[in-house]
Amino acid sequence: MKLPSFKLPSLREASTEARLLLIGIPVFIWTMLPIYHMMLFAISPKEDAFAGKFWPDHPTLHNFHIVFHQQHYFLRDFWIQFWNSTVIAVSVGVLTLLIATATAFAISRLKVPGGRWVMNLALFTYFIPAAFLAVPMYRTMGNYGLLNNHWSLILAMVTIASPYAIWVLKQASDKLPVELDEAAIMDGATIPQIFRLVYLPLMMPSLVAIGCYALLLAWNEYLYAFLLLSRDTDITLPVALGNFLAADDSPWELLMTTGFIYALPPAAIYYAFRRYMVGGLTAGAVKS
Amino acid sequence: MAITLSTSDQAIPGAPLAGRLSTPQVWGIVLLAPYALVFLAFVIYPVGYGLWLARHPSSYVALYNDPIFARAAINTLVFLVIGINFKMLVALFLSGFFIQERSWIRWLSVLFILPWAVPSIPTILSVRFMFNPEWGMVNHLIFKFTGEDGPNWLNDPTVALTMAIMMHIWKSLPFWTLILMTGRLAIPGDLFEAADVDGATWWQKFRYITWPSVRTLYLTCTLLSMIWTLGDFNSVYLLTGGGPADLTHVLSTLGIRYLRLDQLSLAMASIVCALPFVLPLMYFMMKRLSR
Numbered sequence: 001m002k003l004p005s006f007k008l009p010s011l012r013e014a015s016t017e018a019r020l021l022l023i024g025i026p027v028f029i030w031t032m033l034p035i036y037h038m039m040l041f042a043i044s045p046k047e048d049a050f051a052g053k054f055w056p057d058h059p060t061l062h063n064f065h066i067v068f069h070q071q072h073y074f075l076r077d078f079w080i081q082f083w084n085s086t087v088i089a090v091s092v093g094v095l096t097l098l099i100a101t102a103t104a105f106a107i108s109r110l111k112v113p114g115g116r117w118v119m120n121l122a123l124f125t126y127f128i129p130a131a132f133l134a135v136p137m138y139r140t141m142g143n144y145g146l147l148n149n150h151w152s153l154i155l156a157m158v159t160i161a162s163p164y165a166i167w168v169l170k171q172a173s174d175k176l177p178v179e180l181d182e183a184a185i186m187d188g189a190t191i192p193q194i195f196r197l198v199y200l201p202l203m204m205p206s207l208v209a210i211g212c213y214a215l216l217l218a219w220n221e222y223l224y225a226f227l228l229l230s231r232d233t234d235i236t237l238p239v240a241l242g243n244f245l246a247a248d249d250s251p252w253e254l255l256m257t258t259g260f261i262y263a264l265p266p267a268a269i270y271y272a273f274r275r276y277m278v279g280g281l282t283a284g285a286v287k288s
Numbered sequence: 289m290a291i292t293l294s295t296s297d298q299a300i301p302g303a304p305l306a307g308r309l310s311t312p313q314v315w316g317i318v319l320l321a322p323y324a325l326v327f328l329a330f331v332i333y334p335v336g337y338g339l340w341l342a343r344h345p346s347s348y349v350a351l352y353n354d355p356i357f358a359r360a361a362i363n364t365l366v367f368l369v370i371g372i373n374f375k376m377l378v379a380l381f382l383s384g385f386f387i388q389e390r391s392w393i394r395w396l397s398v399l400f401i402l403p404w405a406v407p408s409i410p411t412i413l414s415v416r417f418m419f420n421p422e423w424g425m426v427n428h429l430i431f432k433f434t435g436e437d438g439p440n441w442l443n444d445p446t447v448a449l450t451m452a453i454m455m456h457i458w459k460s461l462p463f464w465t466l467i468l469m470t471g472r473l474a475i476p477g478d479l480f481e482a483a484d485v486d487g488a489t490w491w492q493k494f495r496y497i498t499w500p501s502v503r504t505l506y507l508t509c510t511l512l513s514m515i516w517t518l519g520d521f522n523s524v525y526l527l528t529g530g531g532p533a534d535l536t537h538v539l540s541t542l543g544i545r546y547l548r549l550d551q552l553s554l555a556m557a558s559i560v561c562a563l564p565f566v567l568p569l570m571y572f573m574m575k576r577l578s579r
Contacts, residue, residue, distance in 0.1 A: 020390065023385050024392070027382065027385075027400060031399055031400050031402060034418070035402060037415075037417075037425065050423040053428075099322045099323050102320070103322075106315070106317075110315060110316035111312075112317060115316070115320070116578075118320060120574060121331075122323070123574045123577055124574050127515050127574065128570070129516065129566070130521070131518070131521040131543060131544065132519060132540070132543065132559045134544065135552070139341075143337075162323060162326060166323065167577065220409075222408070222521075222522055222526075223544070238407065241410060241413065245526075256410065256414060256417075259414070260410065266407055267405045270401075
């Protein structure tokens with residue numbers, strides 16, 4: 001009988017492990033330092049935060065209390081800004097999904113004439129640097145009379161999110177066998193029935209990924225929000241965070257606390273749907 | 289004369305085009321319409337309008353005479369050529385590290401993705417305060433160990449630009465590492481086993497197996513990252529604000545600066561100046577992805 005052998009790691013294995021650690025530890029510090037610094041500020045009273053300590057003498061949740069009760073000049077409109085961010089992100093997610101699914105279905109399954117053209121134009125839009133498009137977009141929204149209206153940000157973000165959404169969904173649709181549609185037509189299904197009963201259920205994983213993608217893109221957007229919205233009760237959370245910088249004596253511990261609260265939902269969504277995000281998005285992001 | 293209808297030509301009652309188009313095509317056009325509208329209203333119109341605003345030669349003369357523009361153009365080049373290539377090399381290296389099968393490396397990879405998963409604004413501001421000359425953690429540490437005051441980090445244009453590049457790398461490194469990991473994982477494992485049997489060194493395995501397999505992916509990623517980085521406004525604006533003395537602007541922050549100064553034609557002209565370099569890249573990438 002052969003016993004399972006537990007042998008000590010050889011010198012060679014130990015040196016490999018040591019070399020891996022030599023990479024892993026700096027990577028860990030590099031990744032976590034800015035995030036740790038933010039959390040540290042969130043639980044530090046002002047004196048500790050400004051003393052450059054690695055751990056506060058008196059960790060406290062008081063900063064969260066101030067933010068949640070809007071007890072500071074910079075935080076007067078925290079909840080309404082949180083609400084603005086949520087409404088805008090959800091609207092962008094839903095609208096992008098509707099538009100991109102319809103477009104991908106039309107191009108990939110219905111083979112609509114000119115579909116390839118639309119796909120190429122959308123892809124071209126995907127490669128316009130966002131900050132470049134922001135300049136004429138600002139004036140365009142002014143011409144449409146939408147400045148300082150949430151619709152301006154929603155529509156701008158839908159414009160930015162759609163091309164990639166369409167592309168990913170088209171790639172996914174192309175993989176579904178044509179026989180499915182043909183069989184459904186034989187059974188007398190109409191196009192809306194095929195869309196609802198055959199196409200949507202099969203596309204679910206990609207739809208989840210794209211919905212999250214558009215939602216996170218809108219929640220995280222700073223530049224467009226900062227250009228298109230300006231009233232304190234209209235702006236989204238990232239713009240409110242940027243506005244903290246306007247004063248020299250900003251309450252950085254409150255800024256970091258608000259930033260921490262703002263960063264939690266997207267991180268939670270990302271990790272909850274990581275399986276879809278990694279499979280659906282990165283695989284399609286760059287085709288070799 | 290008999291009129292024959294193909295099976296797919298069951299016309300929808302009341303649809304005007306039904307005579308000439310088949311039902312799926314009518315539906316296709318209906319479903320394509322929302323995106324077409326968005327595209328016309330928020331891509332074609334702004335782009336056309338922007339180009340029209342940038343038509344005056346005087347704007348370009350004004351740009352040429354603005355030292356901030358020249359500086360921003362150089363900064364953008366440094367950002368793209370040095371910053372992005374450095375980032376992609378590190379990503380290529382780390383993708384090799386993260387495909388090692390260790391449970392602690394798997395845990396580390398979950399944390400490693402955090403910069404990509406969280407919004408950039410709070411973390412950029414966090415770094416900004418970390419390097420605050422008076423109250424920041426970094427200068428506190430320097431004072432503790434050397435007894436001397438640390439430098440005023442963001443007040444030196446070279447250091448400030450380097451830090452903006454580092455900030456960009458911090459944010460986007462996980463994404464590109466992940467992409468390159470999928471590229472590496474697609475290489476059949478028996479190639480490496482055969483190389484091990486033949487006694488190949490680490491470098492030989494990389495040179496003759498890994499690199500030929502991921503080369504195309506790596507170059508595509510580099511180009512794509514360059515295009516997107518042109519639009520990276522946050523890393524520079526929120527860390528340095530373009531300062532000190534407007535010396536760390538890149539084209540994206542400069543365009544917005546002109547916009548805020550109500551010099552829209554200058555803003556568009558500065559973007560038009562970048563187009564000869566960007567358009568070929570965009571066209572190339574579009575061709576690549578639409579295959």
